Amino acid sequence: MKTYRQSAILELVSRQVVRSQATLRQQLAARGITATQATISRDIKDLGLVKRAVDGAYQRVQTEIPSTAVTGDRVRRAIVEYLCRVDRVQQLLVLKTDPGQAQAFALDQAAWPELVGTVAGDDTILAVMRTERSARSLERRLERWAKG
Numbered sequence: 619m620k621t622y623r624q625s626a627i628l629e630l631v632s633r634q635v636v637r638s639q640a641t642l643r644q645q646l647a648a649r650g651i652t653a654t655q656a657t658i659s660r661d662i663k664d665l666g667l668v669k670r671a672v673d674g675a676y677q678r679v680q681t682e683i684p685s686t687a688v689t690g691d692r693v694r695r696a697i698v699e700y701l702c703r704v705d706r707v708q709q710l711l712v713l714k715t716d717p718g719q720a721q722a723f724a725l726d727q728a729a730w731p732e733l734v735g736t737v738a739g740d741d742t743i744l745a746v747m748r749t750e751r752s753a754r755s756l757e758r759r760l761e762r763w764a765k766g
Contacts, residue, residue, distance in 0.1 A: 623651050624661050628678070631667060635675040642676070694763055696723045701764040709753045713743040713760070732756060 623646065630636055630645050639658045646653055653661070667676045700719040705712045713723070720738040725745055732752035737744045747753035 620661075623653060623657075624665055626651055627658075627661055627667075628665060631676045631678070635673060637669075637674045637676070693723060693725060693728045697760055697763045698766060701760060704757050704760050704764075706753050706757045709747045709750045711743075711745040711747065711753055711757055711760075713745065715741050715743070717741045730756070 626646060626649055627642065630642065634645075636642050636645065639655055639662070642658055642662075643653060643655065646658075662676065666679045668679055669675065670677050696719075700715045700722060701713060702716065703714040705714075713720075715723070718740055720741055720743050723736075723738065723743055725733060725736045725743065732748050732755070734746040734748055736746070745753075745756070747756060
């Protein structure tokens with residue numbers, strides 16, 4: 619439950635302005651997660667959240683994260699080099715790669731908002747998109763990149 623609650627807290631503070639623990643507690647309750655003020659306080663400390671000087675909202679401490687452009691370039695290179703085929707089933711994309719190359723794609727790090735998540739095996743990646751339309755769009759983009 620702690621991991622689930624903390625994940626929800628991170629999602630909340632990344633998507634909206636949350637200035638107080640009381641607001642955070644209300645937002646969690648709206649998701650069906652009950653937590654005491656003391657628990658939320660510990661979670662904030664565990665997650666390394668700090669208040670922004672600009673508006674007093676909680677945020678994660680900034681750490682060195684590769685830029686979206688750098689990560690996107692790495693994903694694009696992997697697509698060009700290893701992608702064999704893309705199959706779309708509604709809002710799911712199945713990407714086939716050369717054996718042992720699925721992990722090289724790191725699609726999650728590309729920070730594409732339409733991408734919910736991925737599961738990668740040895741030569742297959744399952745990408746879950748938010749909508750069928752976004753899956754179709756990403757499918758075309760990946761195929762365009764793969765064809766050079």
